[in-house]
Amino acid sequence: MRGTLYPRTITSLKGVRVAFTGKGAHSRVHQYDEVRRLGGTPENRLTTAGHELQVLVRGTSTRWHYGEFGLKEAAVLERLKAGYPVAMISQAGFEALLCGKRAKTLEYVAGVPCDWYLAVEEKRYLVAARIAGPLDKLVDAMGRVEQAYLRRLHVRADAKGCGSCALCGVKVPTELLVAAHIKQRSSCTSRQRRDAEHVAFAVCVFGCDALYERGWITVDEGGAVRVSSMLRSTAALRKAADKYKKRLCSAHNVHSEPYFEWHRLHRFIG
Numbered sequence: 343m344r345g346t347l348y349p350r351t352i353t354s355l356k357g358v359r360v361a362f363t364g365k366g367a368h369s370r371v372h373q374y375d376e377v378r379r380l381g382g383t384p385e386n387r388l389t390t391a392g393h394e395l396q397v398l399v400r401g402t403s404t405r406w407h408y409g410e411f412g413l414k415e416a417a418v419l420e421r422l423k424a425g426y427p428v429a430m431i432s433q434a435g436f437e438a439l440l441c442g443k444r445a446k447t448l449e450y451v452a453g454v455p456c457d458w459y460l461a462v463e464e465k466r467y468l469v470a471a472r473i474a475g476p477l478d479k480l481v482d483a484m485g486r487v488e489q490a491y492l493r494r495l496h497v498r499a500d501a502k503g504c505g506s507c508a509l510c511g512v513k514v515p516t517e518l519l520v521a522a523h524i525k526q527r528s529s530c531t532s533r534q535r536r537d538a539e540h541v542a543f544a545v546c547v548f549g550c551d552a553l554y555e556r557g558w559i560t561v562d563e564g565g566a567v568r569v570s571s572m573l574r575s576t577a578a579l580r581k582a583a584d585k586y587k588k589r590l591c592s593a594h595n596v597h598s599e600p601y602f603e604w605h606r607l608h609r610f611i612g
């Protein structure tokens with residue numbers, strides 16, 4: 343649990359508040375008894391406050407409030423975003439705990455990767471950033487640390503939970519923004535990778551992330567978003583290009599310019 347608010351496994355329910363969502367193999371009353379037997383406290387719902395670990399056991403349902411998940415799962419995400427320790431396990435994971443085994447926590451909560459909201463201190467980020475070569479975001483533990491740190495730094499939410507794309511300026515819920523490297527990570531020096539504040543930016547998943555990564559858009563030395571001729575080839579692409587007209591990239595400044603320069607020279611397809 344050290345350094346992370348979303349543990350990868352749960353080994354015990356002692357002192358843990360446990361809620362259930364959806365149907366399980368046994369009745370709710372029986373499940374509550376089992377939670378008490380293991381030293382935990384059964385709860386009807388999760389709260390978004392409190393520093394003790396809260397665990398949601400996800401059962402099955404054919405009528406979740408949000409299609410793929412329910413209100414309690416949405417509350418887990420809110421708790422995670424607010425920086426309180428929380429975890430979600432499956433019904434099978436709960437059964438494992440009853441047998442004295444450990445339960446693996448679920449990697450997605452309310453459709454969002456939990457790793458996005460890991461609480462990572464700068465110290466741990468710097469350790470991850472020293473590692474050369476590509477880090478597999480989803481598998482490598484250090485990749486998770488790095489992504490979570492960059493995300494916390496760049497994907498800022500306002501009071502309504504929304505943030506802005508540094509390229510097109512669209513204001514959307516932060517789930518639709520990613521923290522991306524301005525200069526491809528594997529091409530950065532160790533010092534550049536540790537420059538978390540300037541080497542990455544928040545971009546939306548409505549095209550900006552993909553177009554930038556493929557070099558179909560870039561940012562010029564004055565901070566203006568520049569569009570590749572590739573975006574003139576079809577009507578749909580021309581429409582996509584329109585939103586960059588007269589756009590200034592909000593992440594461009596003297597410190598980030600060297601990273602954008604690399605992108606113009608090595609990635610941009612003019």
Ligand SMILES: [Zn+2]
Pocket residue numbers: 507508509510511512545546547548549550551
């Ligand atoms: Zn965008």
